[in-house]
Amino acid sequence: MIRLTLSEAHSLACSILLHNGFCADHAKAVSDTIVAGERDGCASHGLYRVLGCVSSLKAGKVVADARPEVVDQAPSIVRVDAGGGFSQLAFQAGLPLLQAKTHSNGIAALAINRCVHFSALWVEIEQLAEAGLVALAFTPSHAWVAPAGGHRPVFGTNPIAFGWPRAGQHPYVFDFATSAIARGDIELHRRAGKAIPEGWGVDEHGQPSTDPNVVLDRGAMLTFGGHKGSALAAMVELIAGPLIGDLTSAESLAHADGSKASPYHGELLIALDPRRFLGDAADQHLARAEAVFESIEGQGARLPSARRYAARARSLVEGVEIPQALYHDLRALLA
Ligand SMILES: NC(=O)C1=CN([C@@H]2O[C@H](COP(=O)(O)OP(=O)(O)OC[C@H]3O[C@@H](n4cnc5c(N)ncnc54)[C@H](OP(=O)(O)O)[C@@H]3O)[C@@H](O)[C@H]2O)C=CC1
Numbered sequence: 001m002i003r004l005t006l007s008e009a010h011s012l013a014c015s016i017l018l019h020n021g022f023c024a025d026h027a028k029a030v031s032d033t034i035v036a037g038e039r040d041g042c043a044s045h046g047l048y049r050v051l052g053c054v055s056s057l058k059a060g061k062v063v064a065d066a067r068p069e070v071v072d073q074a075p076s077i078v079r080v081d082a083g084g085g086f087s088q089l090a091f092q093a094g095l096p097l098l099q100a101k102t103h104s105n106g107i108a109a110l111a112i113n114r115c116v117h118f119s120a121l122w123v124e125i126e127q128l129a130e131a132g133l134v135a136l137a138f139t140p141s142h143a144w145v146a147p148a149g150g151h152r153p154v155f156g157t158n159p160i161a162f163g164w165p166r167a168g169q170h171p172y173v174f175d176f177a178t179s180a181i182a183r184g185d186i187e188l189h190r191r192a193g194k195a196i197p198e199g200w201g202v203d204e205h206g207q208p209s210t211d212p213n214v215v216l217d218r219g220a221m222l223t224f225g226g227h228k229g230s231a232l233a234a235m236v237e238l239i240a241g242p243l244i245g246d247l248t249s250a251e252s253l254a255h256a257d258g259s260k261a262s263p264y265h266g267e268l269l270i271a272l273d274p275r276r277f278l279g280d281a282a283d284q285h286l287a288r289a290e291a292v293f294e295s296i297e298g299q300g301a302r303l304p305s306a307r308r309y310a311a312r313a314r315s316l317v318e319g320v321e322i323p324q325a326l327y328h329d330l331r332a333l334l335a
């Protein structure tokens with residue numbers, strides 16, 4: 001393993017993106033989320049993703065200097081046209097108006113369109129929850145996941161993230177793929193030459209497979225929780241696809257046209273302001289919510305994101321470790 005400080009990790013990511021043709025704003029915004037992923041122990045959305053950014057660019061499937069355009073779509077809706085660039089700058093561009101509309105109306109949505117998307121959603125949800133808002137985010141990906149009862153890919157890995165603000169501590173955040181596991185994790189198993197657990201995927205005949213090559217290249221991934229995860233995956237396709245006038249996971253995969261490019265589609269975020277729901281009673285009710293978290297932790301269970309926040313605290317002191325092979329592949333992109 002190779003150990004890097006967070007600042008070394010950021011310079012490595014940023015210099016690769018710049019060297020390969022991304023403009024400075026995208027290189028920085030993308031490196032911020034990639035290094036946040038590595039820092040928080042989310043290797044599937046950490047430095048490994050730099051490889052996909054560069055291959056998406058080489059395939060002509062991402063605009064390296066896209067300028068997001070913010071549209072004031074409706075009293076409670078902000079739309080950002082990412083112009084074929086990565087989603088991070090588009091989110092940053094839409095965030096102030098989303099927050100302002102949420103404060104005015106109590107609830108508002110941000111629809112990001114025409115973005116290339118590869119990042120973990122907690123990065124965005126945490127910012128909204130840190131600002132005192134309850135937040136949800138959804139995005140499709142490429143059609144890699146079979147519906148419950150079938151074996152042909154229809155859905156993306158379609159993550160759902162939720163954030164809840166907490167006074168004086170990190171927000172409560174969960175963020176999971178509606179597939180049994182993120183595709184990035186299966187890709188990391190393949191890179192490490194490791195089998196995957198049963199339940200993550202099937203072969204082309206619908207038979208269980210623990211071979212990442214079979215699941216990734218010929219078979220299908222599975223949803224989590226059978227028909228329940230399948231229905232949630234369909235919901236994400238609908239509300240972060242046709243509802244916002246953007247591509248489904250099947251359409252995104254067709255757009256990639258056989259390349260290994262990251263998915264191209266939209267993202268939907270919804271924010272709610274407890275102060276508009278509750279007025280002066282907001283603090284009292286948010287304090288009551290703490291009993292829910294206490295009763296989870298009080299019996300030895302952990303909150304989602306607790307592992308991530310602990311990894312963050314460690315990485316800030318110790319830096320991060322990445323596999324030697326990944327470091328080698330990243331350095332090769334500087335040649
Ligand atoms: N942009 C895109 O198109 C896509 C992005 N992704 C991203 O991939 C990432 C990983 O997804 P996935 O593989 O499903 O994630 P995981 O299954 O690793 O984790 C999902 C969530 O469950 C929490 N969790 C895990 N174990 C426990 C436990 N024992 N008790 C309580 N909570 C727990 C995690 O918290 P903790 O982190 O603290 O362990 C996390 O919030 C996500 O960040 C997602 O946004 C996924 C699909 C597509």
Ligand SMILES: O=C(O)C1=NCCCC1
Pocket residue numbers: 044117118119141142157177181182183184185262263
């Ligand atoms: O890990 C995943 O699943 C994905 N991550 C980024 C975009 C494609 C799907």
